[in-house]
Amino acid sequence: MNAYKYERLLLPDILKGLAVILMIQVHLVELFALPGVVDGITGRISLFLGGPPAAPVFLAVMGYFMARSGKECQSGLARGLRLLLWGFLLNLGMNAHLLVKIFSGGIQLNPWPYVFGVDILFLAGLSIILIAVFRQVFGHRIAPWLILIILLALPGSFLPAYTGDQPWVRYVLAFFWTNEPWSYFPFFPWATYAVIGVAIYLISQKFPFGEFTSKGLLYILTALLVIIAVSFGWGFRVSVTLNEYYHHSILYVLWVVVFMMFWTIAVHLATTGRHDTEVVCYLRWVGRNVTSFYVFQWLLIGNIGTAIYQTQNALALIGWFIVIVIGVSFLVVLWRRLKPRGLKE
Numbered sequence: 001m002n003a004y005k006y007e008r009l010l011l012p013d014i015l016k017g018l019a020v021i022l023m024i025q026v027h028l029v030e031l032f033a034l035p036g037v038v039d040g041i042t043g044r045i046s047l048f049l050g051g052p053p054a055a056p057v058f059l060a061v062m063g064y065f066m067a068r069s070g071k072e073c074q075s076g077l078a079r080g081l082r083l084l085l086w087g088f089l090l091n092l093g094m095n096a097h098l099l100v101k102i103f104s105g106g107i108q109l110n111p112w113p114y115v116f117g118v119d120i121l122f123l124a125g126l127s128i129i130l131i132a133v134f135r136q137v138f139g140h141r142i143a144p145w146l147i148l149i150i151l152l153a154l155p156g157s158f159l160p161a162y163t164g165d166q167p168w169v170r171y172v173l174a175f176f177w178t179n180e181p182w183s184y185f186p187f188f189p190w191a192t193y194a195v196i197g198v199a200i201y202l203i204s205q206k207f208p209f210g211e212f213t214s215k216g217l218l219y220i221l222t223a224l225l226v227i228i229a230v231s232f233g234w235g236f237r238v239s240v241t242l243n244e245y246y247h248h249s250i251l252y253v254l255w256v257v258v259f260m261m262f263w264t265i266a267v268h269l270a271t272t273g274r275h276d277t278e279v280v281c282y283l284r285w286v287g288r289n290v291t292s293f294y295v296f297q298w299l300l301i302g303n304i305g306t307a308i309y310q311t312q313n314a315l316a317l318i319g320w321f322i323v324i325v326i327g328v329s330f331l332v333v334l335w336r337r338l339k340p341r342g343l344k345e
Contacts, residue, residue, distance in 0.1 A: 010275055011268050012061045013287030018267065019058040020290050021283070021325070024297050026050020028320055031305030032312040042314050044240045051239035052259045055120055055185065056193045058290070060260060062124060063197025066131050076132025083125030083291075090295055091115055094302030101306065113182035116171045121294070123185040126175070127194035135198075142206070145199045149192055153250040156188035179247050186246070192253055196260075214272070217265050224262040231255060289332050296331040300324055 029038060029046040037043050066076065092099070095114040101107040138144040159177045162170055174183035212220070228235070235255045238244050245252075271280050286293050301324060312320065 010284060011264070011271070012064055013284045014271055014280060015057050015264065015267060016061050016287035016290045017283030017285070018287075019054045019061075020286060020293050020297070022049050022054040023058075023294065024301070024324055024328070025317075025321055026054070027297065027301045028317055028324065031301060031310070032308060032320055033310060033317055034313055035310055037312075037314050037317070038310075044236075047240040047242070047245075048236055051245060052235070052256050053263050055190075056256050057260055057263065058120070059124070059127065059190065059193035060197035060200065061287075063127070063131060063194035064201045065197075066128060066194075067135075067198040067201035073132045073136050076128055076135075080125040080127075080129035080132065083121050083128065086291070086295065087119060087121035087125060088115075090119065090121055090298060091117055093295075094298040095306075097303040097306040112167070112171065113180075116174070117182040118175050118180075118184055118186060119298075120185045121291075122175060123187065123190050124194070126187050127191045130191055131194060131198055140202055140205075142199060142202050145195060145202065149195050149199065150250070152187075152192040152195060153189045153253045156186065156247060156249070159188065177247075179243070184246050189248060189250065189253055193256075196257065214269065217269060221262060221265045221269070224258055224265070227258050228262055235259070286329075289336065292332050292335050293328055296328045296335070297324060300327055 026046050026049065029043055029050075033043060091114065095117075098107070098109075098114060099111055102109050102111045134144075134148065138148075156177050162173050162178055170178065170180060174180040175187060177186050177188040235252070238248060238252050238255075274280050275284070
């Protein structure tokens, strides 16, 4: 295996590791930070960093690895169903403190949006099922996957909102497109990014990225930077306006694709030849354990957040970030040693 191929295979893990670290900081800001911090420049920067470089990249890398694995449809379906189950268990776990307060009468809130909140694990499970099924139909043909990307990105803006009086319908539809407050990652348009990951893998097999020199990548990076700079005001606004971010249009999908290309090349250039450094090794390790890392960070942040909701200043958030990252890392190491055989990321 040549050096470039070795580095290319490590890059997705580094990207996943960065994505989940960025998710941790934005979750801390959303739950722990004082309202003045959230609404200020610090909070807005945090929301942006927890946006385009985080969830879309995580999903694209997931799709990339799934396309690369070549596993049978049945294996993909089983993995997708496991993630759906993990999603429900995570909702119960991360909101355990809050749910106890609700059911004991300490807080007057509707518990069901917290039980059925559409977080990224649900989306990942549904996306994996989608890819497993369509891979049987599309195979390695690129064009159908590109068409599917468009079909997934478009409907969210046009599908009707549910106006009936059946609560269970609202909870079901929230997994797919409706603009409910607890629908953070609806299938439309978010599954688009997982399919983009599949397309990236297939394209890379026909047009190897290794043909680009570092100088050539710098030229591409500069061109992408110009596009991002010209449209950054709009892209930044959508990224930090949470309801618009969670239920964005195909235009924003295109903007995120450009940003992801820029981010991927930038990370590649920044880490090439540095894979033995402590920071890069840690990010690779986080990326390879991304599911457990994500679960544990929410279990800690969610339950602590109930006790100190929106009470922490910016300096305290830095301390909490260090504590959470160290604590989650310890829990992941412990989990890897104790988890039953057969459970995989």
